[in-house]
Every structure is written in C-alpha cells, then in structure tokens.
Amino acid sequence: MEIGKVNVRISALPLAVFVFFLLVVIASVVITGDNSILLWAVPSLVLLLIIPAALNYMSQNQYIDLVPVYEREAKNYSVRMINESLLNKPVRIKGVVERASFKFLNRPQFTVADRTGAISAKMFTSPQEDINKDDVVEVLGMVIRRFVVAGEPVINCVSIRKIDAETKK
Numbered sequence: 038m039e040i041g042k043v044n045v046r047i048s049a050l051p052l053a054v055f056v057f058f059l060l061v062v063i064a065s066v067v068i069t070g071d072n073s074i075l076l077w078a079v080p081s082l083v084l085l086l087i088i089p090a091a092l093n094y095m096s097q098n099q100y101i102d103l104v105p106v107y108e109r110e111a112k113n114y115s116v117r118m119i120n121e122s123l124l125n126k127p128v129r130i131k132g133v134v135e136r137a138s139f140k141f142l143n144r145p146q147f148t149v150a151d152r153t154g155a156i157s158a159k160m161f162t163s164p165q166e167d168i169n170k171d172d173v174v175e176v177l178g179m180v181i182r183r184f185v186v187a188g189e190p191v192i193n194c195v196s197i198r199k200i201d202a203e204t205k206k
Contacts, residue, residue, distance in 0.1 A: 045097065046163045048143040051089040058082060093143060096162035104196045107177040117153035119190055123180040128192060130156070131200065134172045147197060149176055157183070158194040168197055175200045 062078040065071075111127035119128060132151035139145050143163040148155050158176045168174060178192040 044163070044165050045090050045094045046143060047086060047089050047093065048163075049141040051085060055082060055085045058085065093162060097165075100162055100195055101165075104177065107195050111177050115153040116149070116151050116156045119156055119180055119192070121190055124182065124190065125179060127177070127179055130158075130176050130192070132174065132176075134168060134170055134174055137168060137170055147174075147176075147194070149174060149192075149197075157191040158197060159191060160194045160197065164194075164197050166197075166199055168199065172199050173201070174198060 058078075059082055062074060062082065065074050065078075107127050107129075111129040114123070114128050114130055116130060116132065119130070130149060130151065132149040132155075134147050135150045135155055136148040137145060138147075140163070145160050145164065145168070147158045147160075147168060149158050150156075158178060174197050176192055176194055177196040178194040180190050181193045182188045183191045
C-alpha cells in the first residue's frame with residue numbers, strides 16, 4: 038500500500054497474529070453463538086493491522102526525509118575502506134546484494150559486496166524497493182558497530198536502491 042511517497046508494508050508477523058486472532062474470534066462466535074464478542078473483537082482486529090502500518094509509515098517517512106541529507110553528505114567508499122575510523126559518519130557504497138534476510142520482519146539486513154569485500158547493511162524499516170539477492174544497489178547510511186558498543190563496523194542503512202550494473206563502478 039502506498040501513501041504519498043511512502044510505501045507502507047505490514048510484515049508477515051503482524052499478519053500472522055491478525056489471522057490467528059481472526060480464527061480465534063470466528064471459532065468463539067461459532068462455538069458459543071455469542072455475537073457480542075464482535076463488539077470488542079472487530080476493533081481489536083482492525084488495530085492489529087493499523088498499528089504496525091502506522092509505525093511503518095512513520096519510520097518510512099523519517100527515512101525518506103533523511104535521504105537528501107545523506108545524499109549531500111555521504112562520500113563514496115569501497116567496502117574495504119569502511120572501518121572504525123568512519124564510525125558515525127555517512128557513507129555511500131555500491132555493490133551486489135549477496136544476501137537479504139529478515140525482510141519478513143520489516144527489519145531487513147543485506148550483505149552487500151563489491152570487488153574489495155562484503156559488509157552488512159541493516160535497515161530498521163522496510164526499503165522503498167523490493168531488494169533481493171543479486172540486485173546491484175547503492176547504499177546510503179551511517180557506519181555503526183554491529184552490537185552497539187562492540188563488533189565490527191556495519192552500515193545503518195537509510196536508503197538502499199537498485200541501480201544499473203554499468204553505474205556500479
């Protein structure tokens with residue numbers, strides 16, 4: 038579902054919870070024959086969809102607002118150049134997605150590789166485009182540690198978008 042410039046996605050987990058409770062409500066009404074359950078169940082079920090969609094919309098909106106700032110301030114780097122000296126600095130890398138995981142939670146992690154190495158790019162919302170393995174992408178983000186105070190540098194991704202293979206250089 039697209040609202041303005043934001044592509045709102047509800048992840049699989051809230052959808053599974055919605056379906057589970059929908060089945061519980063239907064079973065309760067069928068077994069007990071008491072339709073008054075619907076007075077609280079229907080609004081609750083609606084909220085099970087609205088709340089995750091609203092949270093995704095808000096985080097997407099913030100990320101979209103940050104993209105122009107990162108496009109201005111981020112410098113181009115190869116993966117090999119990203120190290121602890123770049124912590125908390127905006128970076129831009131181009132490469133091929135070797136792995137995409139946790140997309141079903143709207144908290145995807147991508148392993149992006151160029152000719153010099155590979156690095157993890159984490160997002161805390163779903164990207165605007167559907168990014169998959171073998172896509173050639175440009176990543177904008179900030180270098181952070183994998184585990185807040187420890188671990189190797191990774192990219193906290195603000196934007197990941199597909200680009201043409203010819204512009205990858």
